[in-house]
Amino acid sequence: MIELLTAPTPNGWKITVMLEECGLPYRVKWINIGRGEQFTPEFLAVSPNNRIPAIVDHGPADGGEAVSVFETGAILVYLAEKSGQFLPTDVRHRKAVLEWLFWQVGGLGPMLGQHGHFKLYAPDRIAYATERYRTETLRLYGVLDRQLAQNEHVAGADYSIADMACFPWIQTYRAQEIDLPAFPHLKRWYEQVKQRPGLRRGMEVGRDRINRQPQADAETRKLLFGIKDDVQ
Numbered sequence: 581m582i583e584l585l586t587a588p589t590p591n592g593w594k595i596t597v598m599l600e601e602c603g604l605p606y607r608v609k610w611i612n613i614g615r616g617e618q619f620t621p622e623f624l625a626v627s628p629n630n631r632i633p634a635i636v637d638h639g640p641a642d643g644g645e646a647v648s649v650f651e652t653g654a655i656l657v658y659l660a661e662k663s664g665q666f667l668p669t670d671v672r673h674r675k676a677v678l679e680w681l682f683w684q685v686g687g688l689g690p691m692l693g694q695h696g697h698f699k700l701y702a703p704d705r706i707a708y709a710t711e712r713y714r715t716e717t718l719r720l721y722g723v724l725d726r727q728l729a730q731n732e733h734v735a736g737a738d739y740s741i742a743d744m745a746c747f748p749w750i751q752t753y754r755a756q757e758i759d760l761p762a763f764p765h766l767k768r769w770y771e772q773v774k775q776r777p778g779l780r781r782g783m784e785v786g787r788d789r790i791n792r793q794p795q796a797d798a799e800t801r802k803l804l805f806g807i808k809d810d811v812q
């Protein structure tokens with residue numbers, strides 16, 4: 581059994597999508613990041629970077645003690661290897677999947693996260709910061725669009741953990757006011773993969789727990805964004 585410690589965010593949904601797609605049994609332990617549960621000693625023992633998601637595998641392949649994994653890229657690879665799905669074993673295709681997975685965790689997610697923060701949540705709208713991250717977001721959309729002009733899926737012909745890593749972040753395009761039709765190959769891929777039943781189930785996990793206005797509460801602002809209210 582996989583224990584998933586998570587919250588309803590794009591990074592959290594990467595893992596629920598994978599778990600639903602590969603059919604591994606799991607249970608969710610919700611971490612209320614707006615109330616600081618990611619800083620508890622129990623959570624830090626599993627995820628020392630105090631970020632969701634993380635997993636604990638209570639039935640690892642070696643039959644030994646439970647294995648914990650943090651960081652979404654590492655979790656996706658771990659689950660792919662455990663299930664034998666969505667990560668090719670031949671050297672060339674595996675290499676491509678890992679390249680695009682690392683591209684997502686190192687670029688697409690962080691840049692869209694920063695653009696979303698400055699556009700939607702920052703207490704002061706800073707034009708330079710918003711434009712800087714929007715420019716980078718659009719560049720990354722272009723990179724992915726060109727890749728998908730040549731390939732059915734993100735890392736080639738087959739659906740993989742690279743697609744699962746990218747989809748939850750691309751789904752934020754409306755909130756981030758990105759013109760998805762301006763990237764026709766990316767739009768084609770998005771419309772195609774969102775029909776997958778496993779992906780749809782994974783993306784529904786925790787929807788009823790979303791805090792759509794985290795900036796509205798002072799304690800949540802401080803915990804999520806490091807923003808403290810001015811003391812008069």
